[in-house]
Each structure stands twice: as C-alpha cells, then as structure tokens.
Amino acid sequence: MTTFVAVEINFYVLLVIKILAVTGVMLGGLLPVILGELKIGAHMQSRVGPYYAGGRWGWAQPMADGLKFFQKEDLVPAASDTQVYKIAPYLLMVSTLALFVIIPFSPDLIAVDLDLGIFFALAISSLSTLGVLMAGWSSGNKYSLIGGLRAAAQIIAYELPLVLAVIGVVIQAGTLSMVGIVEAQIEMGVPFLIGGQVVGFVIFFIASLAELNRTPFDLPLAESELVMGYLTEYSGFRFAVFFLAEYAGIVAVSAIASTLFLGGYGFWGLDPTVFGPFVLAAKVGILAFLMIWIRWSWPRMREDQLQTLAWKWLIPISLVNIMVTAIFKVVF
Amino acid sequence: MDLSVAQNWFFLIIALFMVAASLVVVISRNVMHAALMLVGALGGSAAIFILLGAEFVAGVLVLVYIGAIIVLFLFGVMITRVPIGRARSLDHDNRWPAAAVAIATFAVLAGSAVAFFGDEEIEGVSAVRTSDIGATIFERFVVPFEVVSFVLLAALIGGIVLARKDPES
Numbered sequence: 171m172t173t174f175v176a177v178e179i180n181f182y183v184l185l186v187i188k189i190l191a192v193t194g195v196m197l198g199g200l201l202p203v204i205l206g207e208l209k210i211g212a213h214m215q216s217r218v219g220p221y222y223a224g225g226r227w228g229w230a231q232p233m234a235d236g237l238k239f240f241q242k243e244d245l246v247p248a249a250s251d252t253q254v255y256k257i258a259p260y261l262l263m264v265s266t267l268a269l270f271v272i273i274p275f276s277p278d279l280i281a282v283d284l285d286l287g288i289f290f291a292l293a294i295s296s297l298s299t300l301g302v303l304m305a306g307w308s309s310g311n312k313y314s315l316i317g318g319l320r321a322a323a324q325i326i327a328y329e330l331p332l333v334l335a336v337i338g339v340v341i342q343a344g345t346l347s348m349v350g351i352v353e354a355q356i357e358m359g360v361p362f363l364i365g366g367q368v369v370g371f372v373i374f375f376i377a378s379l380a381e382l383n384r385t386p387f388d389l390p391l392a393e394s395e396l397v398m399g400y401l402t403e404y405s406g407f408r409f410a411v412f413f414l415a416e417y418a419g420i421v422a423v424s425a426i427a428s429t430l431f432l433g434g435y436g437f438w439g440l441d442p443t444v445f446g447p448f449v450l451a452a453k454v455g456i457l458a459f460l461m462i463w464i465r466w467s468w469p470r471m472r473e474d475q476l477q478t479l480a481w482k483w484l485i486p487i488s489l490v491n492i493m494v495t496a497i498f499k500v501v502f
Numbered sequence: 503m504d505l506s507v508a509q510n511w512f513f514l515i516i517a518l519f520m521v522a523a524s525l526v527v528v529i530s531r532n533v534m535h536a537a538l539m540l541v542g543a544l545g546g547s548a549a550i551f552i553l554l555g556a557e558f559v560a561g562v563l564v565l566v567y568i569g570a571i572i573v574l575f576l577f578g579v580m581i582t583r584v585p586i587g588r589a590r591s592l593d594h595d596n597r598w599p600a601a602a603v604a605i606a607t608f609a610v611l612a613g614s615a616v617a618f619f620g621d622e623e624i625e626g627v628s629a630v631r632t633s634d635i636g637a638t639i640f641e642r643f644v645v646p647f648e649v650v651s652f653v654l655l656a657a658l659i660g661g662i663v664l665a666r667k668d669p670e671s
Contacts, residue, residue, distance in 0.1 A: 254538065285632055286557045293561040296569025300541060303576045307534060315580065322577050329569070346632055 188281045192270045199421040199451075200414060203458050204232040207417075210459070214466040239410035247403050249310030258308060259404065259411040262301030266415045268294045269422035274349045276435050276446030287346035291426055292333055295381070298419075299325045302390070305412075306400035317399025320473065321383060321390035327480035328380035328387075334488035335374040338367050338495040339430045352434035356442070361433035366498065369491045371431040373484050375460075378423040380480070382416065384461055386468040387476060424457035425450065432457075509553055516553070520546035528604075537575045541568050558632045 205220070208231060212219025224230025246252055269291050274280040284290050299322055306318015339362055340346055343354035355361050363371050380387040391399040401412055428434055432453045435446030442449070471479070523542035530536040544567045551560035639647055 251532075251534070254534070284557065286561050289558070289561050289565075289632070293565040293569065296565055296573075299569065299573045300576070303573065303580070304538065307576070307580055319577070319580055322573060322580075326570075326573065326577075 192267065192281055195275075196267060196270050196418050196421070199425075199454065200417050201232045202455075203417050203420055203462075204235075205229060206458065207462050207465075208232075210462050211466045214463075236410060239406055239413075242406035244406040244408060245403070247310055250403065251308040251310065254304050254308035255403075256408070258301050258305035259408045259415070261304065262298050263411050263415045263418075265294055265297035265301065266418045266422060269419075269426065272348050273422070273425045273450075274352060274429060274434060274446075275450055276442050276444075277349060277353075278443065279447060280349060283347055283349045285347060287348045288336055288340065288351070288426070288430065289346050292329075292336065296329065298381075298415075299329075302400055305404070309400065309403040311403055313396045313398075314400045314402050317390045317392075317396045317402070320396075321400060324380055324383070324387060324390065324476060327477055328377040328484075331373050331480060331484035331488045332377035332381060334485065334492060335370040335377065336430065338370040338488075338491050341492065341495045341499055342366060348429055348434070352429055352436055355433045356436040361431060361436075363431045363433075366495065367431055367491075369487065370495075371427070373488050373491070374427055374431065375457075376479075377484065378427065379461065379464065380476070382419045382423060382461075384420075385465040386471045388470060389473055389476065392470060420458055420461055421454060424454040424461070427457055428453035512553055513550065516546045516549045520550075528600075533579050534576070537572060537579065540575075541572050544568055544572070556630050558630065558635055 205228075209219045209227065220228030220231035222228060223234045246255060271281045272284055272287060272290055274283065302321040302325070303318050306314045306316075306321065309315070339351060342362060342365075343351040345351060345354065355365070358365050383390050390396070391401065396402070401409065404412060428450060434453075435442045435450045437445070437449045440449060520543050523539045523546065526539040527536045527543060530539065544563060548560040548563040548568075551557075551563065
C-alpha cells in the first residue's frame, strides 16, 4: 500500500504502473542516445548523418531503424541450438531493463529504493554475461563462438574493478541504498567525484565501457576480424533487441554512474523533488556524450592490452582506492 | 498450506520450477543445456530467499553463483569441448546408483525436517537489513570469516601453482 498523490493504490495496479513507467523511461532515454550516436559520430567524421527521416535533423531515424528491423525476416541458422538461440537476446534485455528499477530520479521518484541498492544492480548486470555466452555458443558459428568467449573473458575481467570501484562509494556514503548515496552527497555539499572518489569514477567509467563492449573495448564485436562476433547470426527483431539492450545499457550505466559519483538528482540550488529528473537527465546526457565521443576517437585495443589493463592496473588501483577511502573514513 | 497467501503460491510455482530445472540438469544429454538449467535452479533459490525477506543473500547468490561460477562453467565448456549446436552423448553407467543416492539424500533431509519441526508454526522473521548482516559477520563471526578468506586465498594460490607450467630453463 503506497500512497501516491494522496491516493492509495492497490499493490498489483502500482506494480503494473511501475513496470510501464520503467519501460517508458528506458525507451525515452534510449532514442535520443541512438540519435546522438548517429549524429555526433557523423559530425566527428565530417559527415551530416541522418537528415531526412522526420523532417528536421533526421530526428525520427532511430524509430525508422526500429521499424525496419521489425519488417525483416527472423532467421534461425540450421546449425544453431534453437531454444537457446531464441532466448539469449531477451535474457540480455531483461538484465539491462532491471537496472532501471533502482535508479532514483528524485527522492520519491524511484521504482523501489531497495536496501540492497547498488548491489542489486551489480548482481543483475552479471546476468548479461550469460546472455552473451548463450548467443555466442548457440549460433553454431565459429565467429560467434569466439566473439562470445572474448566477451565473457572481458566481462569477467572488468566486473572486478567495477565492483571494487563501487565499494569506495559505498564506504564513503555508509549505505548501499541509491537514495541514501545521493543524500550523502547532498549532505556533503559536493558530489563524490570531487569529494574523494575521482579514482573510483575513472575506474568505474573505464570498466563500464568494457562491460558494455564499447570502443575501445569492442573486441567481441570486432567487425574486421569476427564479422560481428556473437551478433553475426542474429537478424530482424532479435538483432533489434540486442541493439536496444546495448543502448539501454549506456543509459542505465550513465544513470548509475551519475547517481554514485555525480550527485544523482541533486544540484546546488535546485529543489530535487521538482528538478531532480531533469538534473539526472542532464548528467546522463553528459556521460553518454563522453561514451560516444570515446567511441569515435579511440582505436580498438588488442586482447592482451585489454586483459593487462584490467588485471595489472585497474584491480590493484581500485584496491588501493578502497584502502585509502576506508582509512579516511575511519580517521575523519 | 494456506493457499490464500500470495507467498505460498509463489513458493509453489518457484519450487515446482526448481524441481523441473534440477531434473533437466541431471537428465539432459547436452552439457550446455544442463549448465543453463542449473542457472534456472539457482535463480529459483534466489527467488525463495527474496520470498523469505533475505534480499542480500539472494543478491549474493545471483552475483556469485550465476554471475561467476556458472559463467566459468560455460566458459570452460566452450573452450575445451566446443559442442556447438546439437546434443552430444552425455551418459553415465552409474545412473541408477546415482538416482538411489539422490532419493536417499532427499528422504533423509525431508524426514529430518519433518521429524524436527512437524506442524510447528515457525515465527516469521522480518526483512533482514544488509547492514545487520555486515555487522554480524564482522563483529561476531570475524575470526571464522578471516579463516575462510585465508583458506580461499591458499586454494587460489595452490590452483595457480598447479595449473601453471613454468617454461623449462
């Protein structure tokens, strides 16, 4: 029984409303990011990019692409393991969608403020590895298999620094709850990025780029050597689901990074209950732009460089970060 | 069982699903399918922990078992045997003794649980806060915790020593 605008709403009705709202927010945040990727990428390469769809700036291009995917035939390779092949994209989608449940848009505007908070996000996002491995193996194709293996090795390697970077924030805030973490930053007066977690933020950002298979960590999808990695055999609607999951992942990870390090819905002098969602959207936009910028500027890494970066640099640095944070927490 | 409580319905659905998934894990002739159904069974046990109000345990179960151990299983299977696509024979001569052992284990566990608790109503515990679990581990059980982590570290180093072949000089 939750009160919402002074009306008591039945639990199951509220559940349906929340699910629809989370899906709506996901799609609403997704389309601008896809358009941004197309337009920004184009301008960085001295092209114009989408121009005609929708009339102005080609704003309807993501939707036109979506409709195109719906029309295409859904091919299932004869050598594939049909059931696993068909389920894999949805598993990936669900693990990404579930991240939106814990993102606070304002002190009250959150689907569930779990006591588990950020730990729920880390646990749920580890399911995406499973989806990628299933897709890679079940396609019955060597390129897909190698792509799936690379993706799994990469996600295992970068999940550790990701979790360790979050621990620094959790120690400083003293809570796992997402709202609690934002409130701790508002209370402190500055976001954790300035207030002591700058190393944590850099590690979190690099590791989340790798988790999302974004350039310069897009070896699993390296089109010059692996066709399209674990996505090679997918077509039509299932490919669209993978595509949407990737961009939903960008929005979700940016929102989580904003909440953990950039002060979430809080901004100096703005009332979070009114401006919270817009402040968060602006921060997500900045981080998403950063990810797009990196994608169109950096060349792809080599597999050994990628593993060296994770195991020899990021993990030790994040362990030192935890130690320093804990010492400061105890001393001050 | 009181069927007017939503929890009981959810428990019934989850439990039946877990039993089915576990059966497939054992019976399936395809290594990958078995591993994937193991994910289903573990996800079911995480769901039961959530029903019990132990969110943190459910989270740990998903993160450690599904996110790490099963992924490692799949990774190993894909690297070594690469059974792409169709099923490959995966059977065992000891299937009947194994079934007997499984049934006997179930009988012992279920029998002891029923003999001990009977129809007794167990007092409900409200949701466990994560900070309480942390405090319990690091205050009351700090020595066992450190011992476990030491043993795990030793196992880790032992594994590396066994697996690694230094080039002969």
